[in-house]
Amino acid sequence: MLIIMKTYLIILLVLSIMYGILNMCIYYSRVKGKQREFYGDIVSSKIRRISVLIPMKNESAFVSQCIERILEIDSDKIDLEIIPIDYGSTDGTGEILDNYRDKYKFIKPLHCTSSDLKGVKASNAAVNMAKGDIIVVMDCKIIPASNVFERIANAFENPSVGFVNTRIIANNSNRNVLTRFLSIYLSGLYQCIMQGSFNLEINCVMAKGITGYRKDILKKAGGFTTEYINNDICLKYKLITAGYSQVYDNYCESYGSVYENSKEWEEDIKQEAFLVGGSFFQLLGSILFSRKINFRNKICNVLQVVEYIMPILSFFGFLMILSLILTGRLGEIAFVMIFIVYGFYCGFAKSNSFIQIFAGQILDGVKGENIMWSFGIFYIIFTSWYTAMGIRDVVAEFFRKVIKV
Numbered sequence: 575m576l577i578i579m580k581t582y583l584i585i586l587l588v589l590s591i592m593y594g595i596l597n598m599c600i601y602y603s604r605v606k607g608k609q610r611e612f613y614g615d616i617v618s619s620k621i622r623r624i625s626v627l628i629p630m631k632n633e634s635a636f637v638s639q640c641i642e643r644i645l646e647i648d649s650d651k652i653d654l655e656i657i658p659i660d661y662g663s664t665d666g667t668g669e670i671l672d673n674y675r676d677k678y679k680f681i682k683p684l685h686c687t688s689s690d691l692k693g694v695k696a697s698n699a700a701v702n703m704a705k706g707d708i709i710v711v712m713d714c715k716i717i718p719a720s721n722v723f724e725r726i727a728n729a730f731e732n733p734s735v736g737f738v739n740t741r742i743i744a745n746n747s748n749r750n751v752l753t754r755f756l757s758i759y760l761s762g763l764y765q766c767i768m769q770g771s772f773n774l775e776i777n778c779v780m781a782k783g784i785t786g787y788r789k790d791i792l793k794k795a796g797g798f799t800t801e802y803i804n805n806d807i808c809l810k811y812k813l814i815t816a817g818y819s820q821v822y823d824n825y826c827e828s829y830g831s832v833y834e835n836s837k838e839w840e841e842d843i844k845q846e847a848f849l850v851g852g853s854f855f856q857l858l859g860s861i862l863f864s865r866k867i868n869f870r871n872k873i874c875n876v877l878q879v880v881e882y883i884m885p886i887l888s889f890f891g892f893l894m895i896l897s898l899i900l901t902g903r904l905g906e907i908a909f910v911m912i913f914i915v916y917g918f919y920c921g922f923a924k925s926n927s928f929i930q931i932f933a934g935q936i937l938d939g940v941k942g943e944n945i946m947w948s949f950g951i952f953y954i955i956f957t958s959w960y961t962a963m964g965i966r967d968v969v970a971e972f973f974r975k976v977i978k979v
Contacts, residue, residue, distance in 0.1 A: 576903060579894045586891045589880065596877060597767075597930065604770035605933050612729065612772075612823045622727040623653045625706035625789070629697070630714040631661040637670050640714050641681070649724050656681045657700050658714075698797035701789065709792055711806075712784040716742065716830040726786035729821045736818025737810060738786040739768065745829040755953070756832035756839070761934030764824065770930075772822040776874045777867070779810045779820075784828055791818060800849055807846065808853045814875070817866030840960050847964025850882045852971070885958040886965055 626644065630637060637658070644656060658671050660683060671683035682703065686696040701709060708727055712718065722740055729738045741764045747757035763782070771778035792798075792809075795816065799808045814820065833839040850857065861867070861875045934940075 579898065583891055583894060586887055589877075589884070589887075592873075593877060593881070596874060599774065600770035600776070601766060601929055601933055603773040604766045604937070607770075607773055609769070610773045610775075612821050612825075621651060621653055622708060622730070623655070623706040624708045624710055624723050624727060624786075625655045625657055625704035626710045626712065626723070627657050627659060627697075627700050627704070628712055628714055629659045629661065630663065630667060632663045632665040632667060633714045634663070634665045634667045634670060636714050637667055640712075640716070641674055643717050645678075647718065647720055647723065649721075652723050652727055653706070654680060654723065655704065655706055657704060658683045659696060659700050660685050661696065662686055694798055694800055697800070701792060701797055704789065707789050709787045709789050710784060711787070712828075713830060716784060716828050717745065718784060718828045719826060722784060722826050722828055725823055725826045726784075729786065729823070730788055732819075732821075734817075734819050735821050736788060736791050736813040736816075738821045738823065739780065740784045740786075740823050740826040740828060741768070742783045742830045743827050744832045746831040746834065749834050752836060752839070753832050753834055758931055758935055758940060759953070760832065761938045761940060762931035763934070765934040765937045766930040768822045769824045772824075775871075777814045777820060777871050778822075779807055779814070779875070779878060785810075787813075788818075799853070807850055808857065811857050811860065811875070811879075814871075815860040815864035815866060817864075836956070839956075843957055843960040844964040844967065847882050847961040848967050850879065851965045851968035854879065854883070854968075882961060883965055885962040888958070889962065 628640065641656065641658070644654070647654070656678075658681070660668050660671060668683070668685055671681075671685075674681045675683055684696065684700050684703065708730060710723060710726060726738045726740065729735050742760060744753065744757035744760055747753050760782075763780070768778055768780065791813065795809065795812050798806050799812070800806055810820070833842070857879050858876060861872055861879065864872070867875070
């Protein structure tokens with residue numbers, strides 16, 4: 575038993591060190607390395623048909639702002655179609671969408687009211703009814719930049735590109751302390767992690783922002799895997815393991831609101847962990863056995879997936895350390911070394927770590943927000959706890975299905 579416990583702790587420490595190496599490389603590439611640019615402003619004579627999917631439920635306060643902004647975008651290079659997906663709103667959202675449908679033929683709301691249009695079926699029904707050869711997914715609360723759709727379309731001039739990620743900047747950062755922290759969190763996410771990974775040609779899969787997909791590839795992959803199409807990480811991994819590349823455009827900036835209360839943020843963390851955790855072994859298997867991605871990306875993608883269960887692994891590791899200390903089987907030096915390595919993981923190796931958020935602040939020219947660093951420990955504890963809660967829900971769901979069988 576002692577050997578098993580020590581082996582477990584060694585594996586945990588090795589993982590922490592690997593995360594540290596990966597994230598420090600991403601940080602260095604973004605701050606000191608040569609920046610890899612996506613040439614989204616290339617000139618093309620093609621007129622691309624784009625279908626914009628906007629999932630929503632009870633968003634009457636934001637839906638008009640979103641659609642009006644899209645209507646303002648004028649480009650002779652794109653032919654837009656807007657498909658709002660209404661997941662059973664009860665606050666008048668559906669009526670607002672129907673008014674837009676009556677005014678504009680290219681606005682085609684999909685109301686998910688029947689039993690045949692629930693969950694992921696509704697998401698893929700929207701794909702099937704779309705006329706565009708490019709599918710763009712965006713949240714109702716995002717205000718797209720004037721060039722976002724044209725730049726996404728240009729990315730697909732490369733036939734190997736499966737999906738495109740763009741950047742979101744918080745437009746409500748001054749609301750409260752949480753929004754101030756989450757706005758600099760976004761700086762670290764996009765400016766450092768996404769651009770740094772793109773520099774190193776590492777597949778960095780994330781859920782946030784406006785995402786563009788090539789429709790034929792999307793349908794070939796079986797469509798969306800969840801009704802939460804803004805958060806479909808599993809689909810992106812499926813496309814990557816099938817050999818399609820991703821593009822990140824750091825110059826394509828749209829605006830969106832960050833969470834103004836911890837309850838919304840909590841639910842988002844749990845949802846993302848639940849989606850990834852529910853497909854954990856499937857994702858690991860597809861990454862490890864894919865012949866379409868290189869060895870370096872396999873290691874990086876495995877680390878990205880395993881990070882969702884790191885809070886659970888760390889909790890059991892803590893219990894083992896406590897047990898070894900109480901029984902006198904763990905010396906003081908070994909304990910200090912473990913503490914230092916894991917502290918390094920939390921501070922510098924965890925995705926969107928202190929150093930990456932700091933780099934994002936510098937690159938964005940953010941000033942006067944150094945006090946937000948005091949929320950770093952809160953961020954680690956909060957995200958770790960609710961990620962663990964999401965994984966807990968996966969385990970609970972698994973046992974519910976087993977009991978029913």
